[in-house]
Amino acid sequence: MTPPTDLTPTDLAPAQAADRLDRYTVIDVRTPGEYASGHLPGAHNIPLDHLHTALPELKAAAARGELLMVCSSGNRSATAGAELADADIPAATLAGGTTAWVAQGHPLQPSEGAPRAWAMERQVRLAAGSLVVLGLAAGTRFRPARWLAAGIGAGLVFSAATDTCGMAAVLARLPHNRPRATDLRDTLDALQS
Template identity: 45%
Template sequence: MTSSTTDVPSVRALIERDPDTLVVDVRTPAEYESSHIDGSVNLPLGQAGPHLERLAADARGPMVLICQAGPRAEQFRDRLTGAGFTDASVMTGGMNAWEADGAPVVRGKERWALERQVRLVAGSIVLVSVLLSLVWQPAVWVAAFIGAGLTFAAVTNTCGMAMALSKLPYNQPRNAVDVEASVAHLTGAGGSARR
């Protein structure tokens, strides 16, 4: 696999042919706990940085990267590529596409995806600040600030609000991910990060 993206039917066929395919879910542990592909390894984007060179040098095979919709998996692929690993492919549409295709998932405690939480918080702040600006004009600048932040997030493919929301207790899983075990599984160094 050398393509930089792959669709859900191709990933399903790959997993069916080779159940040991390295499917790496880069979402937060809480999102992963909510629903994930059976056999996938959770290696959150925000915790992978110190391990990229080790993954690039020692990965035991090609990787399929997934997140909720695609952008975080693309960031992870770009970071892996920067570290020298070129055999990673992003599943287009992420878990949203996987579930829309009717593919099987392992379900846990239901939580909203970070992207949905960002839309709720940003939209609520904009709505409240616009309504408040009807009685106090300067409140409109709060809406402008949120709009600028969302524009910056789109241009840079990062989201400060999502990073902040991921730290909330609601977004913490029952069991924290063992990043070392995830990396060890992906590099063949022993240990199992699968749940």
């Protein structure tokens, strides 16, 4: 009986990933809008919430070479790497995500013809800030509306303490953050070839 292999995702620093980028099949797990605004050269977009449907194609791609999971900060790619490890698919993750990649001077490739989209973190800041202002403004006439601002503030504290973001999960479901079925199918077909 062979011992089980450790499939814990390996974190690669941006410099390491850049040196060996041609050896990887790069999977960007951000939303389509984030991906369109700029991604690692040659990356394929499979949003994190669609990863489970892509497991057969990812297993086939991993059999042909190494996988590198990428997101904005490294959190979603770490989640993706753990999901892949649970499915017996080895993968590495880009430490610090595209933010660290750009900070170290590596280029991002925008999608041709795609509108420039905001990163999820920026969308969360806009939504949270707008809801706080709305709660405070409405609270001048209807005092209980101030609880909206308090609730958003408490949610942000919880988000920081748990390193999760419920608001990002909700925003990821908006149409501009969802992949079109044809785009996802094209990506999965490209992984099979």
